[in-house]
Amino acid sequence: MSEVRAELKYLESHEWARVETDGTVTVGISDHAQAALGDVVFVELPEVGSDVTAGSEAGVVESVKAASDVYSPISGEVIAVNEALEDAPETINSSPYDDGWFYKVRPTELEELDNALDAEAYQEATE
Template sequence: MTATPEELLYTPSHEWIRDNGDGTVTMGITDHAQDQLGDVVFVELPEADQSFAKGDELAVVESVKSASDIYSPISGTVQSVNEALEDAPETVNEHCYGDGWMVRIKLDNPDELSELLSAERYQELVADEA
């Protein structure tokens, strides 16, 4: 079983969300997702101040195996992006829940967080995929 921090929220499409408690969230991809992708070689992130609806394509992660779209699990506006990933995309593999974060988003609708999965539910989903 891959690492699944209890304090985070998750999506069925393998993104994680950290509620920063100030109307913003930090987002990245899960350990399971980075493991499935393999060695990440490029991350295309959105621009700051760009707005997204829930379900919109937010980013693209390219690995030696494939390219995968990353979707916004919530509606909001990008406050900042992890520019360090431009020069070190492998950070997504090495520290997906830490330095490998992708974007910080100001929430349009905080109620959308209640629609995300707990760590326990996410682990069940991943186990069912195996």
């Protein structure tokens, strides 16, 4: 069974969002998603300073099985990307919620996350 963390919000497309203490939002893909993809071999991240829109493509994750778009759970400006994933994309497989995060956003409307799934609803959606 995949790990689902209670403090995160989820999209049905398997991205997660964590609101940080400074009001920024960290984004990645769920444990369920990385397990379904298999060994991750490449990640395309948004550029720092670019704007992302909730529900729109913000990057790509490729595995030995498939390539999948990564959708943003929230709108805002990208303020950081996880550069470690360029050299070690497999980090997503071993640590999808901690070291395998994708990017951080300064949100324009934090309330957009009210539309995302909580942990219980995401768990039900993936069973």
